[in-house]
Amino acid sequence: MTRFDVAIVGAGIAGASLAAELGDRASVLLLEAEEIPGYHATGRSAAFWSETYGGPAIQPLTSASGAYLADHGFLEPLGSLHIGRADDRAAADAFVAGFAQSGIALDHVDPQALVPGLRAEWTIGIMEASCAYIDVAALHQHYLARARRSGATILTAARLKAAMRGPHGWRIDTGAGDWQADILVDAAGAWADQVALAAGVTPMGLAAFRRTMVQLRTDPPRPDAMPHVAHLGGQFYFKPEGGGRLWLSPHDEIPSIPCDAAPEEIDIAVAIDRFEHVVDWRVAAVERRWAGLRTFAPDRLPVIGFDPQVPDFFWFAGQGGFGIQTAPAAAMIAASLVSNTPPPQTVAGIDRKRYAPGRFG
Numbered sequence: 001m002t003r004f005d006v007a008i009v010g011a012g013i014a015g016a017s018l019a020a021e022l023g024d025r026a027s028v029l030l031l032e033a034e035e036i037p038g039y040h041a042t043g044r045s046a047a048f049w050s051e052t053y054g055g056p057a058i059q060p061l062t063s064a065s066g067a068y069l070a071d072h073g074f075l076e077p078l079g080s081l082h083i084g085r086a087d088d089r090a091a092a093d094a095f096v097a098g099f100a101q102s103g104i105a106l107d108h109v110d111p112q113a114l115v116p117g118l119r120a121e122w123t124i125g126i127m128e129a130s131c132a133y134i135d136v137a138a139l140h141q142h143y144l145a146r147a148r149r150s151g152a153t154i155l156t157a158a159r160l161k162a163a164m165r166g167p168h169g170w171r172i173d174t175g176a177g178d179w180q181a182d183i184l185v186d187a188a189g190a191w192a193d194q195v196a197l198a199a200g201v202t203p204m205g206l207a208a209f210r211r212t213m214v215q216l217r218t219d220p221p222r223p224d225a226m227p228h229v230a231h232l233g234g235q236f237y238f239k240p241e242g243g244g245r246l247w248l249s250p251h252d253e254i255p256s257i258p259c260d261a262a263p264e265e266i267d268i269a270v271a272i273d274r275f276e277h278v279v280d281w282r283v284a285a286v287e288r289r290w291a292g293l294r295t296f297a298p299d300r301l302p303v304i305g306f307d308p309q310v311p312d313f314f315w316f317a318g319q320g321g322f323g324i325q326t327a328p329a330a331a332m333i334a335a336s337l338v339s340n341t342p343p344p345q346t347v348a349g350i351d352r353k354r355y356a357p358g359r360f361g
Contacts, residue, residue, distance in 0.1 A: 044292030
């Protein structure tokens, strides 16, 4: 039975980035339940990088990831316009105050000047110029390629059946054979608590929520140059895509069991209704619709670290909807913990205890 230093369950962005960052520090087995890696949340991302998205507790991970993403060509300029009506003034003030110490440039602007057709009641605008498109597929493939180059073994259609902990590490039973590893990493997204149960580890109380996205064509066509637009109250966001299209979400969070998520017609209708209360454009066509699962811990922060009761079981889960934009920094932190090596300077100043599993007692 082949033995590895580290076995990672889940080859989405979390597992792939960790396998890549571990590099030659450890022999790595990367296990994916589906036929292709990234089938679920990773492959259904809204594909933007925003330092404010997720709030001040997520921002350090996002900001620390920016240089890696930009240096490797995964970001393109976009900008994000956060908008509100008169009754959103308190939310706008809280939004700006929450990032006052972050160094992020947030400028008050006239939203009417940036979004042609914006309805008159949308008078509050805060511009986050650093927001960017992110090439999710390229980033994921980059990490998988890095992992392979460092010698990682990547197996698909290898769903975890059980993991048994003994005096010499883990024995791992999968649909693709049995394996041994010193450390077992749970990077299984919405299935993370199920993986923990299969390994005899107490679940973290991770919860999955469905998020809906639709691709639209509008009449008139959306402007050639416009930013990502998000409601300060969290009711919607939309962003330009190629060929005059828009991606729109009602920013929904519908509780879900772990599954191959699919959009509901009611959520699509809600998204379009909210959109039509923002701009005077007509929805000419709904070209695509999809849904993905965002998985949160009870405090909505990632869970990164060794289990406090099972010291060779490592949690790398609960990234919510921020797993893509925080992937470089989160993987650097996780790799340093798994390998017991100092973290890179890029993430040395981030408080890792904030994300540790032990915070739940």
